[in-house]
Amino acid sequence: MNGGAAGGRVLFVTGGASGIGRAIARRFAAAGWFVALADVDADGMAAAGALLPEGRWSAHALDVRDAAAWERALAEAADEGGGRIDVVANNAGVPLGGPLAECSVAEIERVIAINLTGATLGARAAHRWLAQAGKGACLLNTASAAAIHGAPGTSVYAATKAGLAALTEALDAEWAGQGIAVRSLMPGFIDTPLLAHPTHTAGSSAIRAVVERAGLEITPVEAVAEAAWRAVHGRRLHTLVGPTARRLALLERWAPGLLHRGLKRRVR
Numbered sequence: 096m097n098g099g100a101a102g103g104r105v106l107f108v109t110g111g112a113s114g115i116g117r118a119i120a121r122r123f124a125a126a127g128w129f130v131a132l133a134d135v136d137a138d139g140m141a142a143a144g145a146l147l148p149e150g151r152w153s154a155h156a157l158d159v160r161d162a163a164a165w166e167r168a169l170a171e172a173a174d175e176g177g178g179r180i181d182v183v184a185n186n187a188g189v190p191l192g193g194p195l196a197e198c199s200v201a202e203i204e205r206v207i208a209i210n211l212t213g214a215t216l217g218a219r220a221a222h223r224w225l226a227q228a229g230k231g232a233c234l235l236n237t238a239s240a241a242a243i244h245g246a247p248g249t250s251v252y253a254a255t256k257a258g259l260a261a262l263t264e265a266l267d268a269e270w271a272g273q274g275i276a277v278r279s280l281m282p283g284f285i286d287t288p289l290l291a292h293p294t295h296t297a298g299s300s301a302i303r304a305v306v307e308r309a310g311l312e313i314t315p316v317e318a319v320a321e322a323a324w325r326a327v328h329g330r331r332l333h334t335l336v337g338p339t340a341r342r343l344a345l346l347e348r349w350a351p352g353l354l355h356r357g358l359k360r361r362v363r
């Protein structure tokens with residue numbers, strides 16, 4: 096751990112060791128926030144922390160599937176950050192693609208446990224800290240463009256991210272009287288280390304290769320970090336990130352039948 100007492104506002108970000116979480120940490124740190132990184136990857140958090148201002152960050156071991164670990168990590172982060180947490184970025188997540196019939200039970204259970212159950216446990220644990228922070232407090236959920244309309248080869252992943260979108264909507268209404276905003280990010284394909292992973296255990300292609308074959312763009316991770324900043328400080332419930340997300344949202348709103356038929360044709 097490398098932190099210390101800090102004034103000002105405090106961000107707690109899961110999945111902070113790399114990718115979107117690391118980029119969000121850097122964006123908020125650049126604005127003077129104290130940043131608490133949470134992850135299962137201690138070495139990754141150390142590397143991420145080396146990019147942050149000295150004495151303005153801390154690292155906390157957290158498996159988001161563990162409710163007790165959530166309570167412990169948040170309490171430690173508040174202690175390091177001067178007694179408060181203003182924003183909790185519920186960002187930790189894992190990918191899963193490929194036909195549902197080819198995905199193992201273990202893969203399915205893992206992605207649901209991390210992406211949806213873990214984020215829900217995080218929201219529950221974060222509530223008291225955000226309520227104490229008062230005006231400007233925010234729970235920020237990293238959902239996905241996959242939540243906009245389920246596509247072939249994304250069934251389980253899309254279901255977890257659609258669940259996060261629904262969680263965002265429900266809690267933003269539920270917590271409104273307590274001054275807590277709840278927001279989501281809906282990025283398309285983002286340039287992070289996750290793109291190097293295979294779509295699923297039985298698959299032979301990396302996610303990046305599948306995306307490139309489909310002719311879809313890969314958005315720089317810094318764009319998500321900037322969107323996170325806007326989401327926390329704005330009034331928009333769901334923030335779209337990248338051309339794919341914006342196209343999907345447009346079609347889902349104005350031509351959902353056309354969108355669905357197009358997805359079906361891709362499979363044929």
